[in-house]
Amino acid sequence: MKKTFPYVAAMLMLAQTLVAQQHSEQNHDKYVMPSDPQVKQKLGQWQNVKFGLLMHWGVYSQWGIVESWSLCPEDEGWCERRGPYKDNWYEYKKAYENLKNTFNPTQFAPEKWAAAAKNAGMKYVVFTTKHHDGFCMFDTKQTDYKITKSPFGSNPRSNVAKEVFGAFRKEGFMVGAYFSKPDWHTDDYWWSYFPPKDRNPSYHPKKYPQKWESFKKFTYNQIEELMSDYGKMDILWLDGGWVRPFSSIDTTVSWQKAIPFDQDIDMARIAKRSRELQPGLLVVDRTVSGEFENYVTPEHQIPDHYMSIPWETCMTMGDSWSYIPKENFKSARKLIHILSDIVSKNGNLLLNIAPSPEGDFHAEAYQRLEEIGKWIKVNGEAIYETRGDNEIGIQGKWRFTHKGADVTYAIYLADEGESLPTGLEIDRLTLGKTAKITLLGSTEALRWTSKEGKTAIQISEKSAKKIPGSYAYVFKITK
Structure with missing residues (x-):
């Protein structure tokens, strides 16, 4: 996800418009319906549940800032640095990555989240296992930049992703892993030999093929871990659509024109192995039209018409994808209207709530979930297992x-x-x-x-x- 720093309202409105354009502008005519019978069955199941929970959570929550994007050396609103060392990118990156040493969410209780989401009528969850900054909310063997190497590592529940997936699975949820394809921490993407200029690799993959092959192996191994060691998975939700084969770039889409070179990570191999481990898995390679985008995901946007293809609007309950101390939550009325509008157009709503650095939601977020749940209990039959x-x-x-x-x-x-x-x-x-x-x-x-x-x-x-x-x-x- 990408957006601006959330404290200036005017900047926020502008940034959300830009963000929506970058993630939603796409030629849906290129959608490819999966042919695997198990995937098709899972896709139908997903289309029936309609309402899901997305969570962005990581070290950035401690500063109450935008997720990952303040590390990105681009002149965009959502990349603006604030706080310590904001005028020196190198010192800022060092301070940001040192947040691992203070991350200790002692209030973490995923059963509380799962119960509140279930009561609200949500039926699937997508949890951020790793965002673009590379910090892993699961116990990967590929890097030490992970929550189990933070102060929370001594907690018996420190493998956070496993705990979240388990808690929601027990409540009957379909379970999805958000995973960022770009990784700005590993030296195989932002190689320290060259300083990064933007969100892309700091080197040209074609000039340094061994470096790129090392990154592909790193990515493959992490996804294999998630598909092997974290229970039954229904969705692999991949973000960072600029990591894609150069041949897949749609030049009619403005943001894709800025992708400078091929970043093919061999999605065919990743999907094949993932489905060997998780038969019927939905693979959602966001904005990369074709066989590995089993449903499309406009961000902060709702199409103005019915769409026959499987689709989902991902949207924040407040203004920010990540935790900020003072959030501006949408009213229950607005959220119910959004859900009804989306379902009437044949889509799903994936609603984001950001946990705090201590490991809990804002009290107002729980209140919204309770209000939505009261409406759903009376009217849910008009939502679930329907079509637009x-x-x-x-x-x-x-x-x-x-x-x-x-x-x-x-x-x-x-x-x-x-x-x-x-x-x-x-x-x-x-x-x-x-x-x-x-x-x-x-x-x-x-x-x-x-x-x-x-x-x-x-x-x-x-x-x-x-x-x-x-x-x-x-x-x-x-x-």
Whole structure:
């Protein structure tokens, strides 16, 4: 992920726009549906669960700064350095990497996260095992730059990724490992012989093929560890889309034009070995269209239309991917509207919450999860195991999902303070005489009339008063 330092609101808004452009601008016409039957089955399962949790957590949490990007020597808002040695990149990098020596999240209790996420209706998790800075939240054998070599290393739960995956798996979650393909700590990517100029390797891989082969081996070995030693895995979620074969660059996409040379890490070999260890594994090589991007992942953006291919919006609950002391969390109403909008367009929502350096969420994040969960308990059948609507379409405050050919869910996105209206109309919906419309949360059949493709739903004042105020009202239409 990439974004700016979060303390200046105007800069944040600008950076999030730029970030979304870099991660979302993609030609989806090049999507390739997997052919492996086990992968296809897993993809269908993933499309049914709809709502997931993403977590960015690492040494950067201690400074309350952007994840990894302050190390990157690029003149971009999200790379801005703050804090100690901000005017000297070499000293700053040394201080940043020394954060390993103070990282000690003694409040770490992944069961608490898993319980709160499950109560909110989330059904899959993607945890950051390693971000671009190279700090590993798992006990890799490939480097000592890892949490088990921090002060937390003496804790019996110091292999954090294993603990997180285990806790969520026990709650029935699909489990995914976020892994950064670029690694700015290893000398095989940012070779100390040449200072880095940007996010790319500090050397030309074609000129130094042995160095690049060493990096490929390092990457392969780390992913093999994650697929071997951390239990059943459902998703390998790869970030850092500039690490890709040069032949895969789409010159119609602005950010990809800046990739200077081939960075092929042999995804075919990685995927083959990963699926030998984890049959049916979903591989998500973000923004690299083709057989190793089993679903697409627009970042901080929601398409304005239905997409038939498998897709997921990844988005922050607050403003930042990483922990900041004072976060600006989206309201429960907004988050429920976002979820409903995404699902109506045939996608999933992967919502990011960042743990603190001590190892817990903001209290307000737990509050949001609880509020979402209350809505989901009443209305979840309109979300799970549904598919988006490509016929009725978006109509003002209405969003629509389907279960098979006979059940449509009409989700009315209520404004702040808006009570359930006593009369509502849906266009492009023609019903037969035996159709039934109910409001989720009530068993009472509602009166309706249908004429020339318009369906008018009547809710009596008595019935409306029985339904408590809600962020979104869901009508179940059985044909």
